[in-house]
Amino acid sequence: MTSNIEIQRVEKSKIDSVDFNNLPFGSVYSDHMLTCDFVDGKWQTPKVEPFAPISLDPSAKIFHYGQSIFEGMKAYKDADGNMMLFRPLENCKRLNKSAERLVIPQIPEDIFMDGLKKLLEIDSAWIPTNEGSSLYIRPFMFATGNGFHASPADAYKFVICTAPSGAYFAGKVKVLIEEKYARAANGGVGYAKAGGNYAAQFYPTQLAIEKGYNQVIWTDDNTHQFIEEAGAMNIFVRINDTLITSPTSDRILDGITRKSILQIAEDNGIQTEVRKISVGEVVEAAKNGNLKEMFGAGTAAVISPIAGFGYQENDFDLPELENPYAQQLKKLITDIQTNKTEDPYGWRVMV
Amino acid sequence: MTSNIEIQRVEKSKIDSVDFNNLPFGSVYSDHMLTCDFVDGKWQTPKVEPFAPISLDPSAKIFHYGQSIFEGMKAYKDADGNMMLFRPLENCKRLNKSAERLVIPQIPEDIFMDGLKKLLEIDSAWIPTNEGSSLYIRPFMFATGNGFHASPADAYKFVICTAPSGAYFAGKVKVLIEEKYARAANGGVGYAKAGGNYAAQFYPTQLAIEKGYNQVIWTDDNTHQFIEEAGAMNIFVRINDTLITSPTSDRILDGITRKSILQIAEDNGIQTEVRKISVGEVVEAAKNGNLKEMFGAGTAAVISPIAGFGYQENDFDLPELENPYAQQLKKLITDIQTNKTEDPYGWRVMV
Structure with a gap:
């Protein structure tokens, strides 16, 4: 445990103003946040303090040069009041991978983990217990150092906020396979959060929404012939009984939900393949009835079944199955996450 | 003129603390800034107010989803105390092109132009008159609206800050032609500021700096065979007596200095070509002595001559010419910018 976390509690909790039966996603915030500043070349003492505005000079590089990275995590509480996280060290490691690519200093694992646990202890009442709800956790880091010179900042802030949250998506999700825009370059920052x-995804996504879709399926920027990600999630495609997902690369996020699903699927007798998925084969499989399922996978939505997709002005509906992989896998993973079953993988971390 | 700009002046100017003979680039800020908030679906009354910290909720989308864009401009003052800008409407238009791509609301031209002029009037004493110095102007817009949902914010802030500045680069500039990393995807946001x-450029640039270079020459992300941009500038290559620059695209910034140089070069008898430039032809020209010059072009550095470049572990020096295009063109453009000569183009705008 980090010997030193400064703690300043709110004078009065605002929890009574929150309707835990009608939680939006990520827009109601708990009483406290964890903050830690990187100045003079080192991380200072982390603090748990009231969730409150952050004050920054107009010349802070976050406003100008986009040095900002984040993670998404969830905390759950079981019927006995135990609090748990899901593979939290993986988020810390990925945050530091993102940090390296964006030239942001690495956050020490003990500040991340001990700070997060202390924050959750103090705000434990904010973890929802309703089915489908959870405490969404948002660690992020950004440049606070000043200057209009286009170079890395000399100061940064690490923050963890939490938000009791309901579902990310409501209703059926239809996606559009992108033919013009792209989210990531080869040799770029696509793999980083x-x-x-x-922001680069918002405009193409807005165009897709105007056409009646919810999300974009991103394809490679060079040929648009290979499926890469689904909006802000990884993508899985089931052709006949095989579950396929694209390999990670410098364009594709190494999703923690993605790799957990791959492991669980394999251990539950579902055949998986990690390989490039061409748009052509998906369209062909949709036409001949072999395309059984598509779903997105990510922390926020866990597994988000896709009801249909559009490509080149054509729409393809996916079949409604009895017991789809998406549903089976979502139950298996959320049962582990919420302490309803054994965890053979050691993924669950009690707080 | 916008009928309405609120004005709140500083109680005491900090100008006496500034050494105008030793100005850094973009790290000393003038007394005031222009701000304008977009809330409830519309732009509110712009304000000239003291340069001071901005307060934002930790859930503001600027911290999480990178909705931020900016421009770079310069103001000059001549010997008679006249203040002038260079093609300022072009910056406003480009900011709005960036805004469209990042799903940020368009800033009305009158708020941008009238606000900027009012700001310069009030801070006119901050415009340096020393040779090589200028008032660097930084208009920027970012998401202030809150939420952890990955979607455009519902509130934004437009700000203009100014910084009396010296040269952007000091000393000779050596560049490395990039073979692995990329700054922009086809169908991405590379053309937007x-x-x-x-931030995506910092890591590869840092690697180049560690190898003894100052900047990266970006190549296309697919083949790395074509030269696209130089660091945060457009790039020009002179082979024999022809000045060549890459065409703009969705990966390449439509630089205002770039297009001004093309125009001035043509009108001064320099042959220009706007076409793809292959790395191979540049290396070949360097080997056989036909490569006479390379330079970067952008607002901050105006024209930044390149002394040499590295490619595939080889270094190539450029010749030291008597009266290089870079020097000729820099004089022609800065004479227009600083009111030392006629402006046949109507680019100079008096404040």
Whole structure:
């Protein structure tokens, strides 16, 4: 345990103002946040303090040069009041991979883990227990150092906020396979959870929404012939009984939900393949009835079944199956996450 | 003129603390800034107010999803105390092109132009008059709206700050032609002045600096066979007596200095070509002595001559010419910018 976390509690909790039966996603915030500043070449003492505005000079590099990275995690509470996280060290490691690519200093694992646990202890009442709800956790780091010179900042802030949250998507999800825009370059930052990767998706996503879809399926920027990611999630395709997902690369996020699903699927007798998926084969499989399922996988939505997709002005509906992989796998993974079953993998971390 | 700009002046100017004979680039800030908030679906009254910290909720989308764009401009003052800008409407238009791609609301031209002029009037004493110095102007816009949902924010802030500045680069500039990393995808946001584009360049640039170079010459992400941009500038290559620059695209910034140089070069008898430039032809020209010059072009550095480049572990020096295009063109453009000569183009805008 980090010997030193400064703690300043709110004078009065705002929890009574929150309707835990009608939680939106990520827009109601718990009482406290963890903060830690990197200045003078080192991380200072982390603090748990009231969730409150952050003050930054107009010349802070976050405003100008996009040095910002984040993670998404969830905390759950079981019927006995035990609190748990899912593979939290993986998020810390990935945050540091993103940090390396964006030239942001690495956050020490003990500040990340001990700070997070202390924050959850103090705000434990904010972890929802309703089915389908959870405490969404948002660790992020950004440049606070000043200057209009296009170079890395000399100061940064690490913050963890939490938000009791309901479902990310409501209703059926239809996606559009992208033919013009792209989210990532070869040799770029697509594999990092960099803020700029998300803003870059908004415009094409908005065009897709105007056409009646919810999300874009990203394809490679060079040929648009290979499926890479689904909006802000990894993508899985089931052709006949094989579950396929694209390999990670410098364009594709190494999703923790993605790799957990691959492991669980294999251990539950589902054949998996990690390989490039061509748009052509997906369209062909949709036409001849071999395309059984598509779903997105990520922390926020866990598994988000896709009801249909559009490509080149054609729409393809996916069949409604009895007991789809998406449903089986979502139950298997959330049962582990919420302490309803054994965890043979050691993924669950009690707080 | 916008009927309405709120003005709140500093109680005491900090200008006396500034050494105008030793100005850094972009790290000393003038007394005031222009701000304008977009809330409830519309732009509010712009304000000239003291340069001071901005307060944002930790859930503001600028921290998470990289919705930030900016421009770079310069103001000059001549010997008679006249203040002038260079093609300022072009910056406003480009900011709005960036805004469209990042799903940020368009800033009305009158808020941009009238706000900027009012700001310069109030801070006119901050415009340096020393040779090589200028008032660097940084307009920027970012997401202030809150939420962890990966979607565009519902509120934004437009800000203009200014910084009396000296030269951007000091000394000779050596560049490395990039073979692995890339700054932009086809169908991506490379043409926008989006914050995330700059953070993405820091790591490869740092690797180049460690090898003894100052900047990276970016190549296309697919083949790395074509030269696209130089660091945060456009690039020009002179082979024999022809000045060549890459065509703009969705990966390459439509630089205002770039297009001004093309125009001035043509009107001064320099043959220009706008076409793809292969790495192979540059290396070949360097080997056989036909490569006479390379330079970067952008607002911050105006024209930045390149002394040599590295490619595949080889270094190539450029010749030291008597009266290089870089020097001729820099004088022609800065004479227009600083009111030392006629402006046949109507580019200079008096404040």
